[in-house]
Amino acid sequence: MIIPCDDPVSKGAQRFEIFTGAGKRRDWPPEVKASIVAECYAGNEGVGAVARRYGLDPSQVYAWRKDLHKQLADQGQAPSSAEPAAATFVPAVVELSAQPDPAPTRRVRRRRRAPTAAVELEIDGVAVKIARGADAGVIAAVIEALKATR
Incomplete structure (x- = not known):
């Protein structure tokens, strides 16, 4: 259910740029x-943050980066590998511990009792x-109905 003043259309623009x-x-x-x-390589900021600061789309900065790498490769210069190395997996070692078998637990069943009647007629x-x-x-x-059936 949408409350008349709660829908996004009636709230108006939250953020806009001129x-x-x-x-x-x-x-x-x-x-x-x-x-x-x-700047994308220098600090802890990613491409998106740098692009926003300059009013650019991140895809534009990625394209510039690709062009710069291509220019450096054409000139025979190796592009700097400032990006962190790809994550690698580390082998995991699982050791089975020698735990004694736990003693069998006895399940205690609770009996459901019918609620005892307060009055029996x-x-x-x-x-x-x-x-x-x-x-x-x-x-x-109920008592009157039983008396009436006698």
Whole structure:
């Protein structure tokens, strides 16, 4: 159920950006591109955080990084491997401990007892058991009904 003032349409915009200027594509000089790519490798921030800081899409920064690696490879320079090494698995050793067999536990079953009746009536061979907490009006009505059938 949607409460009239609780749906996302009536709340309005939570966050919006205003783009100013002519709206044309930005032209980034190669030095600026290289510095942005270098920031991705320098600190603890990822590509997404750096891209947001400059108002870029992370895919654009990844493309710049790929282009920079290609340029370095074409010039015969090895691109720096600043990325952390891939995670590797470590062999696990499992040792079985020599634990003594636990003593067999005896399950204790609890018997379910029928709740004992608080009042038992027998009128003309008809037995009526009334449990604790029964409504007094219902009890009186049952007794009157039994008396009437005699």
